[in-house]
Amino acid sequence: MNLRIRKVIIVDDEHLIRETLPSMIDWESLGYEVVGLFEDGEDAWHFMQANSPIDLVITDIQMDECTGLELLKRIRKANLPSRVIMISGYDDFQYLHEAMKLGIDNYLLKPVNKDELMGTLEQIQENLLLEYQKSREMNEGIMLMKNNILNQILMDNYSIRDVREKCEMLGIALDGGGFQIAVIDTIVRQKAVSLLAERHLGQFAIMNMVQEIFSQEEKVEVIGNQNGQIVVLFSGIQGQRLLSISSKMNEVCVLIHQFLKVYVIALVGKACSSWREISQSFSSAMELYDYRYFVDTFTVIDYTQKDEGTKKETLSKQLSLNLLHECLEKEEYERAEEFLHLIGKQLQEIGVRDLNVVRSVFIDITLVCLSKLRQFEFEIYEHDRAFPKSINALYEMETTELLFGKFKELVLFLVQMLQQLKVKRSTNIIEKIITFIDSHYMENMTIQILSQKFYLSAPYLGKRIKFELGQTFNDYLNQVRINKAKNLLLLSDKNTKEISEKVGYTEPNYFYSQFKKITGKSPTEFRKG
Structure with missing residues (x-):
């Protein structure tokens, strides 16, 4: 709820009023703070301009320089949201009528009655709370509609007419050209993080922060999807801005860790020129999704900058990893196990010295296994909480032999799981x-x-x-x-x-x-x- 302290100024040319009103009631207990006392409307107006927002103005209706009515007119002309209580030494219908047309919360006669003032202040708080709730409900409704239509675009499941009508109504830019998706999710290889004890609470906190980071950006939309990921849609990107997306997402990852103490990975998809290709940008980002198992700090992985180094390609060919990859794709899991044994022998014969290249190649194969598991809609981490330890072991091994041993153990585990899923899928x-x-x-x-x-x-x-x-x-x-x-x-x-x-x-x-x-x-x- 919106329970912040409301700022109040009191404007009256009578010194006694300016002295007695602040001490008449316990303002803080009612949710208010008196932040200024002024003897005319001119000084009050200058203060309001320099210290916006002022939530409540209590002003005498008649003063020598800039009356309360004139101050009220300025407030309304400037579209300031300040609430106004008028006070006067006598009941003048003409002044009251004009003030009410301009919009005031109450008209109090001097000497001001304590109970009447408190009742008015309580009523204003109730009205402000109702307005806040209505505004929040409206914003939540808008966010829900944005989420729905943008998720339809991400999934390539929409009607063109529906998209155009709703995006125009919601202020989502589709005509600027140049779109790119970034997907944010937590990484698996992090130790206890109290904030993320519940995944949905973690997503809520991260979502709020990402929305705050991009709140001043006109051509950025931030939504959540049903898988618990946060999706950022950049539009109107070209030239230098296209190059800065990865840099911007790195800043986001750093800020999330700084304030929420959690590591996230940002997956940047390929850029596209039409909104109808946004789903392709999203798909390319999700191709990188399993990397969240293998990083241990905040990371940005850009689809256009994936490492396709010649060392990895050469080693993959030498170890016939393409055949292992083929077995996995064809679901020939028994043959895949046979190839694993051959890879160990070939690795000894080749004698590769660069352990990082070997590790990188092994991780690529592990990613293939995880991708196959996902085709069964199977999330390994949900069924084996110790799985991250197996990933950590790949990074801890300091010799090729030990590294291959852990890799073989891990892939055999995944392949056997795939075999079980295949059998269960084929049997009733x-x-x-x-x-x-x-x-x-x-x-x-x-x-x-x-x-x-x-x-x-x-x-x-x-x-x-x-x-x-x-x-x-x-x-x-x-x-x-x-x-x-x-x-x-x-x-x-x-x-x-x-x-x-x-x-x-x-x-x-x-x-x-x-x-x-x-x-x-x-x-x-x-x-x-």
Whole structure:
């Protein structure tokens, strides 16, 4: 909520008023601070111009030099958001009428009544809070619409007319030409970071900071996507600005670490000339995504500056890594294991001295494995929290032999995982899952628990269940539990609460609603027949 202290100035040509009003009430307890006392509107106006914003002006309506009405007119002409309370020594309808037309919060007669003043101040705070909430809701609505339309563009899933209409309405520039995407995410190889104990909280903090960094940039949009990444869209880029994107993203990474104490990676996609190619820029950035496993500090990786050095190419050919790569692409995982053994022998024969080149080549192969896992919608880090240690080991080995040993161990682990996923994809894993649900329905069960049990990603498993059964996991689980509950209602004397617990529900009300939804009757009605 917007609970900052409101700045107040008091303007009156009577010395007594200027002295008594500040001490009449506890301003701070009401959320205000008196920051200036003035005997005429002219001095008050100069102060307001130099110290904007002033939230509240309490002014006498009649003063010798620049009256309260004149001050009010200047405030409104300048479109300042200041609230105004008028005070006067007598009730003059003409002055009151003119002041109300210009917009004031109250008109108080002297001597000012303490309770009336406090009531007015409290009402102003309530009004300001309501305005803030409405403004925030409007901004959140705009951000949601921006997120939706830009994510459609990123996924290349849109109608041209819809994009043009919504982007024009939301002020998103599509006609300037020159677009480039940068994707920000946390790196895996970092030790405890308290701020990111919860990933969604970390994304929220990083998102706010990135939006603040680019808040003054007209041709930059910052959004989040469903995978928890922050996406920055640069438009109107060409020439020098095109070259500065990586530099700017490096500044962003540095600031995020400086203020949030977390390391992030920024992946810069290739530049494109039309908004219809933005999805290609995003895809090229995401090709670099698995590098987040291999860096251990804030890093920017630019698609146009990837290292394709001749040393790596030469070594890859010498070790026949292209054949290993081919096996992985064709999902010939048993052959891939055979090639791993050959690579070890070839490495000894070649006797490469540059350990960094060997490490870089091995990392490229590991990236291929991770990419294949992602095709199964499988996120290794979610299933093996120790995985970063395996990555760290690649950096810790100081001889070629030790490095290859760790590389072989890591890739064999990944290849075997790929083999399991391939088998599970080709066999009817759903039959096993149905059997498991039928015998464990009374236990705490979620799609995440099942995905861990059967070594599949939760999104992939959810899609498979929906495709095979024609209903979601939750709908199927509820169907099984309610069928078991129906039997217990007819064949036992247990009460409804006991039955709901026995079939796996922790909330009797939820059990009741699901029972009625599925059977059309309440548990009591069903038991009575």
